[in-house]
Amino acid sequence: SQTIHQWPATLVQPVGSPLSLECTVEGTSNPNLYWYRQAAGRGLQLLFYSVGIGQISSEVPQNLSASRPQDRQFILSSKKLLLSDSGFYLCAWRSFYGPRNTEAFFGQGTRLTVV
């Protein structure tokens, strides 16, 4: 069975500090990978998605970047955090193969507070 791991669960970082959130998926190959952010009152906003190693699409201009160094690893980064980067970050994966190919499966999320 497939599982998705996302860490850390919570993070408090000062303004101007760097960020690295990691997500890994097990039990599947060549998944589509996604980073979403849930900010208060704004639902789930898609930040980045990747259809393969080294392939990153950005959905909104922002202070963040994403990388996919391996097939099942997706990293969200920032060089200098802003207060507005606070939120709940969610990694998700999806496969276009098999009977459940329209669903995205989410990790447990990271609560980031920038102070």
Next chain:
Amino acid sequence: DQQVKQNSPSLSVQEGRISILNCDYTNSMFDYFLWYKKYPAEGPTFLISISSIKDKNEDGRFTVFLNKSAKHLSLHIVPSQPGDSAVYFCAAGTGANSKLTFGKGITLSVRP
């Protein structure tokens, strides 16, 4: 421009009654729709989906209805249980695109 809209931020229902959660969309290219349930500090979990070629899909207590002409879908939960209290997100996607677009979510409270 929000392509998936959940205009009601919250809903309160008595246990045992029906919960009806609504969702509207603007992009006529969407060809499948999903509902997710989310508890605080957890990732969303998939509930039920529907393809645009259908107008109804049922799974236990959960039924999703799709009205393509109105660009509207709804999730019915019957009977509602206190454990159903959570935030519910509507999402939509296209077969030719790898993105899922989510609404802002509806907070459902089921009163015992």
